Amino acid sequence: MENLGALSLLLAFSVAIFALFSSVVGAWRKNLFLIAAAQRSVYLVWLLISTASGILLYGLIEGDFRLQYVALHSNKTMPLMYKITAWWGGQEGSLLFWSWILSCYAAVVVFTNRKHYKTMMPYVIAVIMVTQVFFLVLNNFVVPPFNVWAIGRGIIALPDGQGLNPLLQTPSMAIHPPMLYLGYVGFIVPFAFAIASLITKQPGDEWIHTTRRWTLVTWLFQSVGITLGMGWAYYVLGWGGYWAWDPVENASVLPWITATAFLHSVMMQEKKGMMKVWNMVLVSATFFLCIFGTMLTRSGLVQSVHAFGISSIGNYFATFLAIGIAATIWLILDRLEFLKSESHLESVVSRESGFLFNNLVLLASCFAVLWGTLFPVISEAVTGEKISVDAPFFNKVNIPIGLFLLFLTGVGPLVAWRRSSVESLKRNFLWPTVSMFVTIAALFGAGIRSEYALLSFGLCMFVTVTISSEFVKGAIAIAGKDKMNPLLAIVELTHRNTRRYGGYLVHMGIVVMFIGFTGAAFNKDMIHEAALGQSFNIGRYELKITDLKDGENDNYAWMKAAIDVYVGGEKIDTLSPERRIYKASRQPASEVAIRRRLNEDLFLNFAAMATQGQGAVIQAYVFPLVSWIWVGFFVVLFGTLVCLIPSKIKYSYARTEIVGSVSAASKGQVHAKT
Amino acid sequence: MKPYMKFGLVIGVVIATLAWLAVGGVKETSTYYKTVAELQQMGDKAQGKRLRVGGDVVKGSIQRNGKEVSFHLVQQEGASKGQMLKVTYTGSDPLPDTFRDDAQALADGHLNPDGTFNANKIQAKCASKYEAKPGQIKPGTEPTYNRSKPGRS
Numbered sequence: 001m002e003n004l005g006a007l008s009l010l011l012a013f014s015v016a017i018f019a020l021f022s023s024v025v026g027a028w029r030k031n032l033f034l035i036a037a038a039q040r041s042v043y044l045v046w047l048l049i050s051t052a053s054g055i056l057l058y059g060l061i062e063g064d065f066r067l068q069y070v071a072l073h074s075n076k077t078m079p080l081m082y083k084i085t086a087w088w089g090g091q092e093g094s095l096l097f098w099s100w101i102l103s104c105y106a107a108v109v110v111f112t113n114r115k116h117y118k119t120m121m122p123y124v125i126a127v128i129m130v131t132q133v134f135f136l137v138l139n140n141f142v143v144p145p146f147n148v149w150a151i152g153r154g155i156i157a158l159p160d161g162q163g164l165n166p167l168l169q170t171p172s173m174a175i176h177p178p179m180l181y182l183g184y185v186g187f188i189v190p191f192a193f194a195i196a197s198l199i200t201k202q203p204g205d206e207w208i209h210t211t212r213r214w215t216l217v218t219w220l221f222q223s224v225g226i227t228l229g230m231g232w233a234y235y236v237l238g239w240g241g242y243w244a245w246d247p248v249e250n251a252s253v254l255p256w257i258t259a260t261a262f263l264h265s266v267m268m269q270e271k272k273g274m275m276k277v278w279n280m281v282l283v284s285a286t287f288f289l290c291i292f293g294t295m296l297t298r299s300g301l302v303q304s305v306h307a308f309g310i311s312s313i314g315n316y317f318a319t320f321l322a323i324g325i326a327a328t329i330w331l332i333l334d335r336l337e338f339l340k341s342e343s344h345l346e347s348v349v350s351r352e353s354g355f356l357f358n359n360l361v362l363l364a365s366c367f368a369v370l371w372g373t374l375f376p377v378i379s380e381a382v383t384g385e386k387i388s389v390d391a392p393f394f395n396k397v398n399i400p401i402g403l404f405l406l407f408l409t410g411v412g413p414l415v416a417w418r419r420s421s422v423e424s425l426k427r428n429f430l431w432p433t434v435s436m437f438v439t440i441a442a443l444f445g446a447g448i449r450s451e452y453a454l455l456s457f458g459l460c461m462f463v464t465v466t467i468s469s470e471f472v473k474g475a476i477a478i479a480g481k482d483k484m485n486p487l488l489a490i491v492e493l494t495h496r497n498t499r500r501y502g503g504y505l506v507h508m509g510i511v512v513m514f515i516g517f518t519g520a521a522f523n524k525d526m527i528h529e530a531a532l533g534q535s536f537n538i539g540r541y542e543l544k545i546t547d548l549k550d551g552e553n554d555n556y557a558w559m560k561a562a563i564d565v566y567v568g569g570e571k572i573d574t575l576s577p578e579r580r581i582y583k584a585s586r587q588p589a590s591e592v593a594i595r596r597r598l599n600e601d602l603f604l605n606f607a608a609m610a611t612q613g614q615g616a617v618i619q620a621y622v623f624p625l626v627s628w629i630w631v632g633f634f635v636v637l638f639g640t641l642v643c644l645i646p647s648k649i650k651y652s653y654a655r656t657e658i659v660g661s662v663s664a665a666s667k668g669q670v671h672a673k674t
Numbered sequence: 675m676k677p678y679m680k681f682g683l684v685i686g687v688v689i690a691t692l693a694w695l696a697v698g699g700v701k702e703t704s705t706y707y708k709t710v711a712e713l714q715q716m717g718d719k720a721q722g723k724r725l726r727v728g729g730d731v732v733k734g735s736i737q738r739n740g741k742e743v744s745f746h747l748v749q750q751e752g753a754s755k756g757q758m759l760k761v762t763y764t765g766s767d768p769l770p771d772t773f774r775d776d777a778q779a780l781a782d783g784h785l786n787p788d789g790t791f792n793a794n795k796i797q798a799k800c801a802s803k804y805e806a807k808p809g810q811i812k813p814g815t816e817p818t819y820n821r822s823k824p825g826r827s
Contacts, residue, residue: 167771167772236771241767345677345678345681346677347677348677348680348681348684353681356681357684357688360685360688360689361688361692364688364689364692368692368696371696375700375704376707379704385706385707386706386707386708387704387705387706387707388704388705388707388726389699389700389703389704389705390703390705390782391703392699392702392703393696393699393700393702393703393704394699396695396696396698396699396702397692397695397696397699400691400692400695401692404688525766525767526766527741527766528741529740529741586774586775587771587772587774588771588774589771590768590771592768605768607738607768607769608738611738611739611740617738617740617741619766619768
């Protein structure tokens with residue numbers, strides 16, 4: 001079996017190379033047969049990698065412990081779900097998983113565009129296949145998944161495997177990595193389209209619509225992946241809460257930031273024909289940051305709690321990145337003429353400049369995060385000393401950036417394209433600004449003194465008022481004209497321009513998430529050694545240990561406390577944090593108890609049994625507003641899905657310079673466009 | 675060109691502010707990464723600096739004393755293999771689950787005058803999830819490990 005798996009990977013490698021050359025040569029010689037052959041090869045590559053993956057999965061599920069990968073990441077007693085997740089639990093398997101997802105994307109792209117973009121598609125295939133070949137090189141020659149245990153020339157099987165680390169045996173493992181990979185790998189598609197459009201000097205912007213949709217989809221996967229990771233790290237100890245600015249977390253957020261920037265600035269290209277070079281740079285940067293992130297987690301370049309072991313594959317990635325980036329830069333420089341901007345910036349107070357600043361600060365944030373992540377590497381190269389920067393550095397730079405972005409989110413819809421008159425600014429800004437200051441004053445009155453928290457809550461109110469008024473204004477107009485129920489009118493309004501109003505919903509979700517992040521300014525913590533029956537206080541809660549138990553089963557030994565929670569003398573809940581020690585791996589695992597509420601989470605950890613007598617060391621934390629992060633995320637998810645629904649009315653993107661020729665057409669669609 | 679001048683100005687201000695924040699952030703939080711042996715070589719120079727010390731947790735050395743946890747880190751590689759450092763953890767975050775005997779740990783904090791280390795943050799990774807370096811595979815490898823090429827076996 002493993003021979004068949006290895007053989008399929010080798011064949012996939014050869015077929016991918018064939019697809020690459022046949023598509024390029026086909027496009028060059030205008031040979032349709034070669035192009036068709038390339039397209040079919042893409043399907044074949046998918047089939048071959050799927051076969052190999054299927055064989056590896058079969059090995060993991062059936063427990064074929066002759067395979068090193070299986071013996072190191074699976075065992076007999078793991079539930080089926082974790083046997084499957086072991087596919088991406090280790091270096092070799094997860095790189096195969098990467099390759100497989102890439103081949104899936106390739107097949108989907110080729111299939112959905114088989115009748116479109118006749119001149120571009122061969123190059124799209126070529127770009128994807130270059131990447132595919134690179135990953136197949138890794139799968140075949142560097143970290144092959146089908147190695148077996150052997151003594152001399154005889155293959156032997158181990159009696160049982162090591163199993164997946166207990167920390168990874170949670171349901172999140174089944175969905176967080178695949179989502180993140182779908183995001184990481186998916187950014188190849190916009191990149192391939194961008195490069196192909198440059199090579200073929202694609203006229204018009206049709207391809208950019210395709211690219212935007214793909215970016216939105218992969219951006220969504222990436223967002224889901226990152227947020228699931230945050231939710232996971234929140235209740236697993238040692239990963240530093242939902243966000244710790246760990247290098248691997250940073251690696252996942254870098255392409256997300258550039259993709260966010262791209263999703264905004266692409267509107268400038270669609271609507272005004274501006275920022276074309278910039279968009280090229282963003283698409284390329286996003287893709288290379290994805291590859292870079294993959295490298296960071298696997299090469300041992302920087303210290304991280306999430307990283308895989310140190311290995312030699314870093315060099316392969318570095319080479320691929322160097323060649324890829326050089327080729328992209330050369331291509332962009334060579335086609336500068338073709339990327340000329342069609343219009344100019346006219347005023348600092350305009351929607352264009354809003355987008356510009358949005359991009360500027362997003363990129364600044366990206367750069368700061370990258371710099372901070374690589375600081376140990378850079379400082380070691382420059383001064384010979386390994387110096388690292390910590391969470392406070394990232395917070396110090398990124399909190400102001402985040403607040404500025406929040407501000408722009410609110411300002412964007414209020415300023416017009418091209419330039420805004422002072423009169424309209426006064427009118428539009430009045431109520432949002434007033435409500436912002438009222439909020440700040442009220443919170444100040446309530447005793448909040450943290451400047452950032454006040455500013456953040458104030459801006460959240462500012463943005464909420466702006467966005468709500470956009471919905472209300474539009475809905476009233478429709479309700480008045482079509483005699484419609486105002487609530488239905490909101491749905492109708494959204495359906496007419498899903499991109500615009502879906503985008504507002506995403507912004508609203510971000511606002512809700514910001515409220516959650518701001519809650520961190522009021523975190524409380526407390527560590528207490530309490531005897532049985534004794535009680536202690538944190539915030540408004542009184543905690544009383546009522547029971548302590550310990551025991552063991554086949555898998556692990558455990559200690560557990562029952563803790564009654566009182567507020568104002570009244571018992572409201574009983575929480576039971578637990579500490580386990582897994583026998584096979586001697587790995588401790590904390591099952592924290594969290595009382596999740598919208599206003600605050602009460603988070604209890606059983607740290608240890610007391611050193612003397614009957615008691616326990618309990619760590620208690622109060623995390624205000626954390627749940628808003630998860631709620632806000634669902635709003636983001638919903639908004640993005642709305643964006644993906646086609647609008648009821650198709651808006652053509654009229655360019656400002658050619659107003660004369662399209663004014664008749666755009667009169668029918670007076671409705672403002674985003 | 676006037677709007678472009680204005681843009682330049684605003685962009686300049688934004689970038690300058692961020693750069694100022696970044697430089698401040700680096701100054702405030704930069705932490706010297708040292709192994710146990712390197713820390714001991716530093717001698718008095720280590721006093722008063724923010725440090726991150728990496729080493730392996732000595733088996734059986736983890737002791738919890740009420741709110742504090744103390745343990746020993748040992749140098750695992752190089753000429754001065756076996757050098758030890760006593761660390762006391764007094765931070766408020768829960769200790770990671772991966773923190774246990776033989777784990778690779780990073781302790782952030784500062785060196786006390788008596789040569790022990792005071793940590794306010796601990797990161798750890800255990801060897802089992804994060805695979806072995808190439809060429810030194812481990813798990814109770816009763817069969818001598820022998821990497822055979824795929825396809826040929």
